[in-house]
Amino acid sequence: MPVALFDLDNTLLDREAAFAAWARRFCDDWALPDGAHAVLVTADDDGYRPRDELFTEVHDRFDLDVPVDDLLEAYHVDYPACFSFPDASRAALRRLRSAGWKVAVVTNGPAFQERKLEVTGLGAEVDAVCVSAAVGSWKPDAGIFVEAARRCGAELEGWMVGDSGPADIRGGQGVGLRTIWSTRGRTWDLDDPRPDAEAADVPAAVRIILGEVLPG
Ligand SMILES: [Mg+2]
Numbered sequence: 001m002p003v004a005l006f007d008l009d010n011t012l013l014d015r016e017a018a019f020a021a022w023a024r025r026f027c028d029d030w031a032l033p034d035g036a037h038a039v040l041v042t043a044d045d046d047g048y049r050p051r052d053e054l055f056t057e058v059h060d061r062f063d064l065d066v067p068v069d070d071l072l073e074a075y076h077v078d079y080p081a082c083f084s085f086p087d088a089s090r091a092a093l094r095r096l097r098s099a100g101w102k103v104a105v106v107t108n109g110p111a112f113q114e115r116k117l118e119v120t121g122l123g124a125e126v127d128a129v130c131v132s133a134a135v136g137s138w139k140p141d142a143g144i145f146v147e148a149a150r151r152c153g154a155e156l157e158g159w160m161v162g163d164s165g166p167a168d169i170r171g172g173q174g175v176g177l178r179t180i181w182s183t184r185g186r187t188w189d190l191d192d193p194r195p196d197a198e199a200a201d202v203p204a205a206v207r208i209i210l211g212e213v214l215p216g
Helices: 015-029 036-047 051-061 068-078 087-098 113-120 142-152 165-174 202-209
Strands: 003-006 102-107 128-131 158-162 178-182 197-199
Touching: 003 142, 003 202, 015 036, 015 068, 036 051, 051 068, 087 102, 087 202, 102 142, 102 158, 113 128, 128 142, 142 165, 158 165, 158 202, 165 178, 178 202, 197 202
Parallel strands: 003 102, 003 158, 102 128, 158 178, 178 197
Antiparallel strands: none
């Protein structure tokens, strides 16, 4: 039984849109000045900025009258609620599993990532979830991919789909998986070996995995 492993942020779920939506609400709630939304999006660094650093900056810059910890606590409730899982992606994953594929989420991040799967219902659409902080292994290391296949009760053969060249594509290649790069409108410009295929969204990636379209 083959596996189809998917990255979470900006692959299965549109993290960019979710963060932007959260930031709009935060700006409204705090009546922040024009330009604050762009400041938040830049400070977020596509999710790579540690959250305590992000909120310390936001707190100081906009002179917010609550402790940073309170901002963090609210973020952990409000931000996951901004995620949604598109119906077309849900249908595509169901088609993949109906065809005999085991599907797993492989994501780098804190245990908090699980909240996004709960809120969107995505958790019910996959066979396994591996969050790096819980597994103790981070993409591109082999361990997290091995664990994902183990949790699926499957061999580690099949595909890895993700938007990060260094984490998803290099990691997938390192354990012998074929790879699909989730483009997000970008062009591959890394020195690493190219992915086997590129896809604009989850349904497109699934069509490639099922052999309905040629990789390209
Ligand atoms: Mg990602």
